[in-house]
Amino acid sequence: MAQANSSREPARITVLISGSGSNLQALIDACNTEALPNAKIARVLSDRKDAYGLKRAEAAHIPATYHGILPYKKQHPDESKDPQWQEARRAYDADLAQHVLADNPEIVVCAGFMRILSTAFLDPVKISKTPIINLHPSLHGDLIGAGCIKRAWDEYEAGKRTKTGIMIHYVIAEVDMGEPIVQEEISIEGCKTLKELEERIHQHEHGLIVKGTKTAVEKLERDGKV
Template identity: 35%
Template sequence: MVSNRADAYGLQRAADAGIATEVLDHKGFADREAFDAELIRRIDAHAPDLVVLAGFMRILSPGFVRHYHGRLINIHPSLLPKYKGLHTHQRALEAGDTEHGCSVHFVTEELDGGPLVVQAAIPVQSDDTPESLAARVHVQEHLIYPLAMRWFAEGRLRLGEQGAMLDGQALPATGHPFRT
């Protein structure tokens, strides 16, 4: 596991599980491309089949994204294509949305714009705050991200020319709907 933040909780979780960890501080590099080149070198040393972004709040360079094309996934706290970027829970509440959720997608050069794999939707409650909504969405993230990783590991999920494919069939533009 590689993090650009030494205080990332995932580092402790990985260490507790016996997973090797590394910290690569982006501040020590002249630019994004130099950081991403070193990140690629360190990731490739492990020859991963899949690169999973979690809490990685930096925009990756086009070269990085192309290098891992079809094997780079991310989770985003909204029902994409709604609310790309930051402050998704606040934006959903301000818009008066009746449902909100999270999405797993293949990463492309478009920020939060890659083909969707799976989405989990939850109802927005009348008394929700950005924090309460975030907490309930976070529960769903812990369900759908491992699901997408499992599908990939089993050879069921791949990125095809027409978008995300599950069991040889194109997924809908909204990804596989996940309901609890």
């Protein structure tokens, strides 16, 4: 597609990842097309050193940074069972916020980032008025937290559901409860294995994360923030 014309500077996007980066690749491919016009990925940050998404970023000449938690666990040993109060986690999140804000992004996109962000990250980013959005494999208010695809599959096999979904939502302190931006219902029927359901969901995620990011950037434009 041809690059979209606009008088403004491209919206700067920081993408947080943990794994293969297939959703990151969808964003890379969509930038400056009709699907995601006048947008630029400023940096990709991963909490895993071996995340293939870092290689995708490098191949696209996008700055890529690994920010792992292990050094923080060594510096802040904590036996607390409540992850909200683990000092290592909060120290990690505080530094992650500084890494993100150093690039002055207009928006942060969590594209398969497998860490729950604490207020040590959320508060400074909120002060900067930078929205954070997240891809979650469930409809809003349905399945919350980790393992949603497996949980949906188990309920399907038990005859308790026939569909699930995916959404892009704004990130708030309450896990997966932020305002939904876009959602898509996905039928489970016809899937013979959990892997088939996972593949069906992933096929839909790539389009939805681009659509959700575009919608969020358009809101920033309407509000005069980009």
